[in-house]
Amino acid sequence: xxxxxxxxxxxxxxxxxxxxxxVSRFERxxxxxxxxxxxxxxxxxxxxxxxxxxxxxxxxxxxxxxxSGPVFAMVWQGENVIATARQMMGATNPKDALPGTIxxxxxxxxxxxxxxxxxxxxxxxxxxxxxxxEEELVEYxxxxxxxxx
Ligand code: DAT
Ligand code: MG
Numbered sequence: 001x002x003x004x005x006x007x008x009x010x011x012x013x014x015x016x017x018x019x020x021x022x023v024s025r026f027e028r029x030x031x032x033x034x035x036x037x038x039x040x041x042x043x044x045x046x047x048x049x050x051x052x053x054x055x056x057x058x059x060x061x062x063x064x065x066x067x068s069g070p071v072f073a074m075v076w077q078g079e080n081v082i083a084t085a086r087q088m089m090g091a092t093n094p095k096d097a098l099p100g101t102i103x104x105x106x107x108x109x110x111x112x113x114x115x116x117x118x119x120x121x122x123x124x125x126x127x128x129x130x131x132x133x134e135e136e137l138v139e140y141x142x143x144x145x146x147x148x149x
Contacts, residue, residue: 009071018114033077
């Protein structure tokens, strides 16, 4: 199924110069970038984004971390991109993430795990609309799509 997902290079990934590496992985896979921006997340948006974790012991640290510096927010499109991007990211805790995944290759601790990605169709829709206005997303065709699909 053709889907869109919300992916975000977290402040640690931006500071460590990993934006290009991460964008490159999804480009080379064949997914299509349809929206992107470097931004500083307001606390209120961070609280909405991580609303499902409110009350957990790591919640305050999570909100303060994600607002501690710029993030690179993206929307990617492709068949099964939601689940496939999660696989490419690797397990939440980098110590459990396999080599070859983004967290497995670049992360060490769960608090600084480089990248966020939507975990379901429902959260993808919610997160895309939380971070992007409709007019910030672009629709375009790529001639290479015939060699991917
Ligand atoms: P994911 O980012 O893989 O979707 P999640 O939604 O369960 O993972 O948690 C959101 C973020 O919160 C995660 O990327 C890092 C942080 N986090 C999760 N579990 C944690 C824990 N036990 N201790 C510290 N931070 C944690
Ligand atoms: Mg999550």
